[in-house]
Amino acid sequence: MNPVIVIIGAGGIGVAIARRQGFGKTILLADFSETVLSAAADELRTASYSVETQIVDVSSRPSVEALVQKADSLGSVLQVVNAAGLSPNMAPPERVLAVDLYGSALVFEAFGEVIAAGGAGLIISSMAGHMLPPLTSEQNQALAFTPADELLDLSFLRDAVPDSMVAYMMAKRANHLRVQAEAIRWGERGARVNSISPGIVATPLAQHELNSPIGDGYRAMIAASPAKRMAPPEEIAVAAAYLLGPDAGFVTGSDLLIDGGVIAAMFADRLQTPGQQAA
Numbered sequence: 001m002n003p004v005i006v007i008i009g010a011g012g013i014g015v016a017i018a019r020r021q022g023f024g025k026t027i028l029l030a031d032f033s034e035t036v037l038s039a040a041a042d043e044l045r046t047a048s049y050s051v052e053t054q055i056v057d058v059s060s061r062p063s064v065e066a067l068v069q070k071a072d073s074l075g076s077v078l079q080v081v082n083a084a085g086l087s088p089n090m091a092p093p094e095r096v097l098a099v100d101l102y103g104s105a106l107v108f109e110a111f112g113e114v115i116a117a118g119g120a121g122l123i124i125s126s127m128a129g130h131m132l133p134p135l136t137s138e139q140n141q142a143l144a145f146t147p148a149d150e151l152l153d154l155s156f157l158r159d160a161v162p163d164s165m166v167a168y169m170m171a172k173r174a175n176h177l178r179v180q181a182e183a184i185r186w187g188e189r190g191a192r193v194n195s196i197s198p199g200i201v202a203t204p205l206a207q208h209e210l211n212s213p214i215g216d217g218y219r220a221m222i223a224a225s226p227a228k229r230m231a232p233p234e235e236i237a238v239a240a241a242y243l244l245g246p247d248a249g250f251v252t253g254s255d256l257l258i259d260g261g262v263i264a265a266m267f268a269d270r271l272q273t274p275g276q277q278a279a
């Protein structure tokens, strides 16, 4: 029986990782959107991948637990990639926190019960997680270790997130912290867990932001960055292959920033940091 790779989020980055990582495995592809899911699954099957699908809402515990059950029924769950997410412009702050913060914590918590020895997990975070000003050590600890179902009750999340941009940055910072905490728990099963923090990647999500009122801010980031371009999703998939595979056996609890140097440009004062406005 082939090992299982679970890819949650059948958008630009998720599908690129499925293509790079899915041969010789059963791909369990999951997404909130039936239309996106069936189009992505058809594309992968046409390219001869072995694909199972399931609708999932990462912000719903029963839905995530049903996905875990399905994955477990298909074989040994070797890799879990969470590439589902909402950008700041797609939803109000509560929904961004529910999907990008709570949902990511829930996925790690639930799949941490079935991940195979030698397995690996990956969350697609964001460079936005590096833009937020430093949090207190109490806030860091709370975001890392609070049980998933209690996270959204933390007072600094409930009362001090003024808009979707801050919600997004907070969620993506929380992903980095969560990965550190889960590295310990997943490590007890002989598995690893890491995050990737992409800069601007040419996917439907980035297109949505580029066409929105904050599109000029995105274009300014590209112009000020050393790379001066966006990344194709395949560039993220190459890094994912490293983090998920045996060459990264010593890498766990880590975040890999792949942003063409946007954060470096902010550090050098070549760009305003959204976190400065938010602070």
Ligand SMILES: NC(=O)c1ccc[n+]([C@@H]2O[C@H](COP(=O)([O-])OP(=O)(O)OC[C@H]3O[C@@H](n4cnc5c(N)ncnc54)[C@H](O)[C@@H]3O)[C@@H](O)[C@H]2O)c1
Pocket (backbone or CB within 6 Å): 008, 009, 010, 011, 012, 013, 014, 030, 031, 032, 033, 036, 056, 057, 058, 059, 083, 084, 085, 086, 087, 099, 103, 124, 125, 126, 127, 197, 198, 199, 200, 201, 202, 203, 204, 205, 206
């Ligand atoms: N594209 C970029 O520039 C960029 C940059 C940094 C970080 N990211 C992050 O990468 C991840 C993947 O983004 P992408 O660019 O591939 O976007 P995308 O929009 O192509 O794919 C995201 C997918 O997540 C799904 N989704 C949304 N809410 C969901 C939910 N509640 N449950 C399950 N699925 C849900 C959507 O239906 C969509 O198919 C996101 O977390 C995003 O924040 C993207």
